[in-house]
Amino acid sequence: MTAPASGSGPDTGADPGTVVGGDGLARPAWAAADPMLRDYYDTEWGMPVRDEQGMYERISLEAFQAGLSWATILRKRPAFRAAFEGFDPDRVARYGGDDVERLMGDAGIVRNRAKVLAAITNAQATIGLRDKGGLAEFVWSFRPDTTPRPRTFAEIPAKSPESLALAKALRREGFAFVGPTTMFALMEAVGIIDTHLLGSHRRGSSGVWPV
Template identity: 75%
Template sequence: MSPVPPEGLVVGGDGLARPAWAATDPLLREYYDTEWGLPVRDERGVFERLSLEAFQSGLSWRTILAKRPAFRAAFDGFDPEAVAGYGEADVERLLGDAGIVRNRAKVRATIANARATVDLRPDGGLAALVWSFRPAAAPAPRTAAEVPSQSAESVALARALRSRGFRFVGPTTMFALMEAIGVVDTHLVGAHRRGSSGVWPAAEGPAAAAAG
């Protein structure tokens, strides 16, 4: 008789335990298995993910992930310098691109965020700023309901980014960014990816931190 997986996890045909959101859809499963939560520390990588998280606001992540190749083509591979140079003609070009999310406020925010990213370089850069808000310990959720949607650190990060001219960087969006790039680990306890980032041990969490 097969063991019952921990609550909130689904064991796939490959024997690996994943959260329900990543258990069945091939695109989400691939993203979960190979990318989500792994450290991203380069400027372009962080800018891309910050941009995609902003576009995701109000939509499903599945929708954004499916459009990711089109987003990369439309935004010059999310090269901050290239996007920072966009003008009104580029805004209209992007709004006419059916492959991406055509939202004028989000398009303009991405351009503004590219300019803010370039402006941050003398002070250490975007990646360093985001990673400076890494918490002292990661949560240890056992169910999806226990995964937080924001934290004191994401609130502070959102405030810091807004002060530097960034847009669409609310605390919930920034917490999602922090999860995506490994700044915080919210993999469910028992999931095969928990602790795989090299940043957080599998047992890391408030209890483990207190024990340490």
């Protein structure tokens, strides 16, 4: 769930990377204007996800985002959840050809066959990881010793040694569409790293990393 860059808002705080909204709270520019993105940023992005289904959903949505904006995926998330039965790995893992065609005919989601097939493949791989502690524990095992401390959006890296290692490890377990940039975005979204800008009111809110 990548944080997308956007134009700066009208009111800029002391930190050059944040925009102070009408509520007096500082956010990055991408989360300062669109109410949907602002709510997502304030309540969900960067908060820890430690359950299998939640992690599988986020890996799936990160894959569907490839080449698109996160806002597009977020607007379609209710349709994705309906189409993939709440991203229940056990259900999705059993999908066959008829299900693929059903999904390809669903205008509410991103109709990309390779990504649809990856979601099914990744559900099967998720089940396969249960005898190794489970998907969430597996992903969290790549948490780094330190986290970025960006003041501006430009200072946030696009990938890291840990996201590269995670991508390679997931591919070895049979996952698809899990490149190092996509996995870095996942690590941001689920709280494994904290890339909230230092001037943001959300910095340190996950409880995983100090402010």
